[in-house]
Amino acid sequence: EVQLVESGGGLVQPGGSLRLSCAASGFHFSSYWMTWVRQAPGKGLEWVANVNEEGSEKYYVDSVKGRFTISRDNAKNSVYLQMNSLRGEDTAVYYCARPRGYEILDYWGQGTLVTVSS
Amino acid sequence: DIVMTQSPDSLAVSLGERATINCKSSQSVLHSSNNKNHLAWYQQKPGQPPKLLIYWASTRESGVPDRFSGSGSGADFTLTISSLQAEDVAVYSCQQYYSTPYTFGQGTKLEI
Numbered sequence: 001e002v003q004l005v006e007s008g009g010g011l012v013q014p015g016g017s018l019r020l021s022c023a024a025s026g027f028h029f030s031s032y033w034m035t036w037v038r039q040a041p042g043k044g045l046e047w048v049a050n051v052n053e054e055g056s057e058k059y060y061v062d063s064v065k066g067r068f069t070i071s072r073d074n075a076k077n078s079v080y081l082q083m084n085s086l087r088g089e090d091t092a093v094y095y096c097a098r099p100r101g102y103e104i105l106d107y108w109g110q111g112t113l114v115t116v117s118s
Numbered sequence: 119d120i121v122m123t124q125s126p127d128s129l130a131v132s133l134g135e136r137a138t139i140n141c142k143s144s145q146s147v148l149h150s151s152n153n154k155n156h157l158a159w160y161q162q163k164p165g166q167p168p169k170l171l172i173y174w175a176s177t178r179e180s181g182v183p184d185r186f187s188g189s190g191s192g193a194d195f196t197l198t199i200s201s202l203q204a205e206d207v208a209v210y211s212c213q214q215y216y217s218t219p220y221t222f223g224q225g226t227k228l229e230i
Binding site: 037043044045046047050059060061062095097099102103104105106108109110111 | 119156158160162166167168169170173179211213215218219220221222223224225
């Protein structure tokens with residue numbers, strides 16, 4: 001059974017940093033791209049970033065470029081999202097998702113809440 | 119970036135009736151390399167992560183009831199629920215995976 005479990009969310013002050021983790025199991029992790037999607041309270045879904053199987057290709061939405069870094073550790077079956085210079089508008093539930101091919105997101109974690117507030 | 123616009127924002131449909139949700143992209147998501155529409159639909163119930171319903175605009179995900187169907191091509195797409203059930207109450211979102219950033223529509227809230 002495919003499982004994605006996010007962790008690392010919490011309350012952080014504006015300008016602060018946070019590192020999210022997503023632990024994957026139930027599939028051959030190193031054969032898949034991985035993706036982060038976020039959802040602000042009461043809002044729609046926003047694609048944030050993805051990373052290829054080897055960790056050598058990474059893409060970001062413009063609003064996080066230069067502040068967020070996606071990475072992965074295939075030995076640990078984990079993908080990460082390092083978030084720096086956090087802003088209030090980064091407040092959201094952050095989901096880890098697996099694209100089955102192209103960016104068809106067939107498995108999602110339960111999400112981890114990030115709150116940016118003083 | 120490709121902007122995805124759904125209509126309506128919310129929709130109330132009686133049990134057993136048809137529900138139709140529209141999604142329009144700011145440019146075509148029909149890719150010439152595979153002649154497929156790079157468009158997916160997701161269902162999200164309160165407190166839960168999104169669930170994949172439809173991909174390639176009209177291919178139903180395994181296990182999704184056949185009352186759910188997707189149609190359209192190019193820049194105009196539709197999700198149809200043929201006979202609404204109580205468990206279909208959710209927010210439905212379209213997503214293009216034609217080009218990064220892989221944008222979502224704002225979501226349509228479906229109620230009974």
